[in-house]
Amino acid sequence: MAESLRDILEAAGRGFFPVADGGITVVPQHGERDAGVIAFTAHSVVFTDEEEGWVRGTLEALEALGCDPLAAAMNSRFLSALGERAGRTNDTIDVLLTGAPLPGRPEVALEEVAGPGHPRVVAAGRRRGGVRVWAADGGVLVLGRGVAGRLEVAVEVAEGARHRGLGRRLATAARRLAGGEPVWAQIAAGNARSLRAFQAAGYRPVGSEALFLRP
Structure with a gap:
């Protein structure tokens, strides 16, 4: 088969x-x-x-x-x-990067944001299903089901909270929230800051991806 x-x-x-x-x-x-x-x-x-x-x-x-x-x-x-x-x-x-799941609780304080109308839920919904969003002091963590049902992560760090390791901690938190499965991240090749943060959080590059969606 x-x-x-x-x-x-x-x-x-x-x-x-x-x-x-x-x-x-x-x-x-x-x-x-x-x-x-x-x-x-x-x-x-x-x-x-x-x-x-x-x-x-x-x-x-x-x-x-x-x-x-x-x-x-x-x-x-x-x-x-x-x-x-x-x-x-x-x-x-x-x-395209993957991070193996980690045991334990996230080391950064997170509060899950409820409601399908939240802007991050709406934005992520075009590419993912089952979207969940957590807010941190200065950042946002998003998890959802993307390509072929894989668990995908995206993080956002406010300008004033950058250069303090928050992106790395949010990316690591996703591995602890993964429920025992790998976490996938798609990062534009030119986004060196995000690539460094995810690699520091233990994600490894596995390839590249061009994703096509309906307009």
Whole structure:
């Protein structure tokens, strides 16, 4: 039986990745909301409900034009073609990180914010389901179910609370609130401050991701 996107991500969350053979795996979307590309080391996964033949044919055409086969699935021309064909938009290519769950209680004081109308719940709801939000002094922590049901985290630190390690403590708190499963983070490659905070909190980069959503 072929692997599903959920199978691939669950394995990656445990540290087991697709074989670094330069290949492309094409799998159906887990749900209607999310389509995209994940590039692991020397192996890319395209998750889309578009025809697999179209995906592979488009990538082969790029390679014939001189595109590096290892980078073809993240090439801007392929991403543009995928978005146009699927009628979807992509904001950026993110670094994809995972953090193993941790025991114990968060070391930063958190208060869960109730209510579906909270601005952070509304903002996160476009990309995630089951969103929960916690407020801290100077920051916000968001957890929700994203791509293929994985548990995703986002943190926000107020300008006046930066450079004090709060981002790292919030990212670590997410691992303690995870209920025994890996936590995933998607961070824009240029957001060096956030990348440093998550790596300091024990998250490790596992690949890159271009996510397509309906406009």
